[in-house]
Amino acid sequence: MKGEKEFGLGVVIGKFLPPHRGHHFLIDTALSRCSTVVVVICEKLTDPIPGHLRQAWLQEMHPAADVRVIDDRYDENDSRVWAENTLGWLGRAPDAVFTSEHYGDAYAGYMGSRHVMVDQPRHAVPCSGTAVRTDAFAQWDHLAPPVRGWYAKRIVVLGAESTGTTTLAQALAEYFETPWVAEYGREYSLGKQARGDGTWHTDEFLEIAREQTRREDAAAREANRFLICDTAAFATTLWHRRYMGFRSAPLEGFAKSCRADLYLLTGDEIPFVQDGLRDGESIRHEMHGWFEEALASQPVPWLQVTGTHEERLATAITACAGVGAPVGQRDV
Known part of the structure; x- marks a missing residue:
């Protein structure tokens, strides 16, 4: 049918610490291919930027997405645990998982979802959260207004x-x-x-x-x-x-x-x-x-x-x- 999107429910998960243009590219890609997109922000109590702020920033930049914050208490290398928790957070398996990381294959596989890899080599947007936290001024062009306000x-x-x-x-x-x-x-x-x-x-x-x-x-x-x-x-x-x-x-x-x-x-x-x-x-x-x-x-x-x-x-x-x-x- 004309105008129908490739996937129904898509999920994007990450720390978004902080959100940058690479994250926006990832989320926009998901939004362009899914009817519904849930963005999951993983928050630890030790994070330098509170989860609710990252949520507000991403919701402002991507009003069509459903942005949520979860308590990150899990082994980041245990894709099975993350998949099981995601099923609980969403109430069902997503049709597609959008990431820029190799863990996406296993994470999506445990849910029976399709993994869509987006700009894994960071060619489209050469930026990372670590780079921003180390020297935000050098990454300024990759930051949206609400994040610039923080830095x-x-x-x-x-x-x-x-x-x-x-x-x-x-x-x-x-x-x-x-x-x-x-x-x-x-x-x-x-x-x-x-x-x-x-x-x-x-x-x-x-x-x-x-x-x-x-x-x-x-x-x-x-x-x-x-x-x-x-x-x-x-x-x-x-x-x-x-x-x-x-x-x-x-x-x-x-x-x-x-x-x-x-x-x-x-x-x-x-x-x-x-x-x-x-x-x-x-x-x-x-x-x-x-x-x-x-x-x-x-x-x-x-x-x-x-x-x-x-x-x-x-x-x-x-x-x-x-x-x-x-x-x-x-x-x-």
Whole structure:
């Protein structure tokens, strides 16, 4: 019959750690030849990427597939056990098994299914999960947006008022040809100023931190290896302390859950420039000290950048390169 697919039920099984273009090619091949495709993600508790994230990424990239996660507690070399479990997971034997591995013959054979080998020599897509985990930057072109969002290194430029954070963030983004995330707190503050609202509340800072992070997460998907952020939720905790006069446990708890790979603290040795919104010239140096103290008490690597714009940019670029080095070659 015209339009009828070769197989009814097809299965694709693997770690997908992480999903890459080779996996997408494999799944797309199965979808093109099967009426129904079940993708089985094998998850171990020690995996560096949780199974539910891999499931969400694959479901986003392949909405026509049925993507599931199973608890991987079995001998990876025992094809009979994997076949028996697959029959239980699916409720029946699949008509076809799609893999890029030689184990597929035995695995499919135990279920009475046909094995379809897809690009076993990796000619169509020369990539592997191991290669991505070792050096994701080198495999960047093989990664889909949600996976890029996971591997993008988040470089956060922060500091007291009028210390050049935005200038440096924009310059870094231009150098690395990648997006940068502007300071949402400034946007929010301008709105309050326009409304004549000069009173701050703790909930507003949590709102700012959440929106800043949401924008970071969205931009990370489009990042070219690095994502440059002009401030982050971590800095919002200090601005809360500045304007409210006390610390907020919920805000600080949220900030600790946010991602950052390197903090760049801009020095306060440059002249203060009033832009109509800033009010901290008299306390700028004290605020700078707060940043130093807070950065010293948290685990993310950080570095202070000072000097001319060119000197700051050169220092920052070198620091970013250290963060983006392959596993085992990072100094920062």
